[in-house]
Amino acid sequence: MTPDDLVAHYGLEPIPREGGLFRRTWAGPQLPDGRPQGSAIVALLTADDFSALHRLPTDEIWHFYLGDPLELLLLAPDGTARTSVLGPDVLGGQHPQLTVPGGTWMGGRVAAGGAWTFFGCTMAPGFTYEDYEHGNAAELAARYPSQAERIAGLCRP
Numbered sequence: 001m002t003p004d005d006l007v008a009h010y011g012l013e014p015i016p017r018e019g020g021l022f023r024r025t026w027a028g029p030q031l032p033d034g035r036p037q038g039s040a041i042v043a044l045l046t047a048d049d050f051s052a053l054h055r056l057p058t059d060e061i062w063h064f065y066l067g068d069p070l071e072l073l074l075l076a077p078d079g080t081a082r083t084s085v086l087g088p089d090v091l092g093g094q095h096p097q098l099t100v101p102g103g104t105w106m107g108g109r110v111a112a113g114g115a116w117t118f119f120g121c122t123m124a125p126g127f128t129y130e131d132y133e134h135g136n137a138a139e140l141a142a143r144y145p146s147q148a149e150r151i152a153g154l155c156r157p
Contacts, residue, residue, distance in 0.1 A: 001066065003116045006044055017134050018052050019156065020045040027126055039126030045070065045109065046116045053107035053135030053154045060106070061122045062086055062098045068114025069094055073150050075105035075140065081147045085111060086119060105135055107154035 006012065012021035021044045028037030042065070045051060053073070064070065069087030076082075086108075087094035100106050110117050121127075137155035141148035 003044055003046055003118075006066075006118055010042055012042075012044055015043065015051075016129070017132070017156070018054055019049050020051055025120075028124075031125060035128055036126030038122065038124035040120060040122045041127075042118065042120045044116060044118050047110045047114060050109040050154055051107050052156050053105050053137075053140060053151065055103060055105045055133045055135070056123070056127070056131050058102040058123060058125065058131070060100045060102075060127075062095075062100065063120040063122065064088065064094075064096050064117070065120060066118040067110075067116045069111040070108050070117040070119055071111045072098070072100070072106055072108040073147065073154060074100060075144050075147065075151075076101075077103045079143065081144050086117070087111070105140060107135065109154070 007021060010023045012023050015022045022041045024039060024041050026040040031037055064086040069085050072084045074082050074084060084098055085094045086098055090096060135155050137152050140151045
């Protein structure tokens with residue numbers, strides 16, 4: 001299986017602003033405020049792309065499916081930072097599933113030496129573009145100076 005096979009099979013399209021390719025696979029019934037009760041996507045990142053730093057107001061659950069591990073930089077509201085890796089090596093510290101708390105800046109790329117990763121994200125209530133907040137490299141580097149280099153590599157205008 002190749003990334004091109006996954007793109008063709010799922011009909012993946014570019015994720016606006018964030019990067020990577022995706023397809024929404026589920027959206028629950030609409031809530032009174034117009035949001036879906038929940039949503040799920042499948043997504044593909046290759047080594048020459050990345051998921052730009054962004055945050056959402058509610059928790060997002062990331063799921064590893066295929067390919068190489070995905071390294072996520074997580075910048076918490078309290079000023080702390082950590083890296084988590086989605087991947088198949090559970091006993092080696094990787095996660096097949098990871099919940100990113102609402103309000104956390106998140107961005108990721110295929111782990112060093114890897115070629116591609118196929119993963120999914122689930123949210124309840126569901127994702128809306130109005131909730132997406134795109135990261136600004138200068139502002140994030142000022143808030144998380146120890147991560148400035150990584151932040152610069154995970155932001156796009």
